[in-house]
Amino acid sequence: MTVTADRTVPDPTRTVPLPLREQADVRDRWLTQRLLDVLPGLMDRAGIDLWVVVGREYNEDPVLQTLLPATWLSARRRTILLFHRSDDGVTAAAVSRYPVGQFMPAWEADEQPGRTNEESQWAAVRRFVDQAAPRTIGIDVSATFAHADGLSHTEHDLLVAALGPHAEKLVSAEAVAIGWLETRLPEEIAAMHAMNRLVHQVIDEAYSPAVITVGQTTAADVAWWIRQRFADLGVDGWFQPTVGLQRAGSPLAEVRGTAVPSVPWDAVIEPGDLVHCDVGLSTLGLTTDTQRNGYVLRPGETAPPAGLVAALAVGNRMQDVTTAALQPGRTGDQVLAAARTAAAAEGIDGDVYSHPVGVHGHGAGPAIGMWDQQDGVPGAGSAEVRTDTVWALELCVRVPVPEWGGQLVRMALEQGIALTDRGVEYLDARQTELILIPSS
Incomplete structure (x- = not known):
């Protein structure tokens, strides 16, 4: 993730509601700050090295909607976000057909001729995981909180198939998802x-x-x-x-x-x-x-x-x-x-x-x-x-x-x-x- 300098944005404590464009500025600034200041501690507390959030247009994970740029009113096609915890903080990457705000792009859809977009996209996820070599991989499944149970059955099956031996590292990311949503x-x-x-x-x-x-x-x-x-x-x-x-x-x-x-x-x-x-x-x-x-x-x-x-x-x-x-x-x-x-x-x-x-x-x-x-x-x-x-x-x-x-x-x-x-x-x-x- 590349952090850009903040431009002057309005103070939402003085004027609510703000015009839509100004709301987007505020929300994107908050998202950047939360990824830098909030997410690393949540992942450490949960003991999760890699957090995977997946959703498709019209079937978004509730958490995914809070991670997208403000101008993204929903996922586009299949949107996969990867958060890798390292000594340098959290690397936030997007495996998506379209650029996702300040997330590092981790896939070019046309980079593997002869493969379908779906095959190429999941292969990019596997490459990222291979390079990150996480001990644990958190996914949004939870029997308690609907907010943290956004990974659909289809996406789960595709993710498991793509991960290969890494699938043994999958754990519930409930603690990360709930912490992300509840922390202000x-x-x-x-x-x-x-x-x-x-x-x-x-x-x-x-x-x-x-x-x-x-x-x-x-x-x-x-x-x-x-x-x-x-x-x-x-x-x-x-x-x-x-x-x-x-x-x-x-x-x-x-x-x-x-x-x-x-x-x-x-x-x-x-x-x-x-x-x-x-x-x-x-x-x-x-x-x-x-x-x-x-x-x-x-x-x-x-x-x-x-x-x-x-x-x-x-x-x-x-x-x-x-x-x-x-x-x-x-x-x-x-x-x-x-x-x-x-x-x-x-x-x-x-x-x-x-x-x-x-x-x-x-x-x-x-x-x-x-x-x-x-x-x-x-x-x-x-x-x-x-x-x-x-x-x-x-x-x-x-x-x-x-x-x-x-x-x-x-x-x-x-x-x-x-x-x-x-x-x-x-x-x-x-x-x-x-x-x-x-x-x-």
Whole structure:
């Protein structure tokens, strides 16, 4: 890989979203820095000398998409990337029909007359491996993480055939793939601050008279407005936004052992409703995942009922005990157990189902519970928490509201946080007050 001098690029922490050309500059700069500064340590930690990432157009390995230049919106034909760890760092080579950014070209398609392109391409892989003489060769196969299981059956068979005796060195590159996907540069974390700030601004706008006409607008209307607003701003939603309502007289319903709001998803928003949204955007190759709550003031009200204010405070406390438990070296299951134990000691009735967020919304790395798995998550729950990662701190609490006749409210929160060697920091800011929505 040849590293070229950076040209002046915009600061994504100040302007999100950036124009597409400027986004490409930022993403390519990050890719170069990650290959130089992040990948060598990941390969050393995993004990892998050579990492092979293979994908074909329309069937890309999830990791491959994060290794390509920003102008490559997908693999082209068959794209093979080889990363060799040596004393000099990592040599990044491409066995591809077309040049791949700053990757060292390791194949000329017409260099072997009489062979098909496929035969010639795999022969180039074999030559590279022969010269590198690795002790271990990592490939993207994993029974635990879909993110690290991107090598298709066909490509696996072709790779094994091409490697010959080297095939005995094949091992899972799960640790490298997950580390690559979950580790964030300081510049990426700074950009995710700005991305979360944008999400919060869009939610504030959605929870306003500019969007909600109480008594007419439905929860579904608001969800579609948020998605359209993202598109208008030049960012993508990585899932369909959801907006839900809770109200006095409509108690939580039991669904598959979990208490959930019972108000229909397309109900009209009325005075006294608790409004909840779940939204996520994508830009710069990164994602967010956010939930926030608003209250529709009744005529004459200037503040929410004290019981709802208290419920949000309990949710904030659940965030506190979870972030206190989020310590590097612990597994996701250990963090979950510590958080739930601390919450129970304070009489908090709640669930934790937090997850990494970064390249993917439900990102690579340890799972800290799932909404339906509060005793631990097989496989993903045993992965270790590491620094320089970003999380969606996702959880809920159930609290009786006196003003609603003691009816339980499910206060669900989701907030981006970064875990660095300085500890946990909230991306932009967490919600500590209900957003007030006037009814007239």
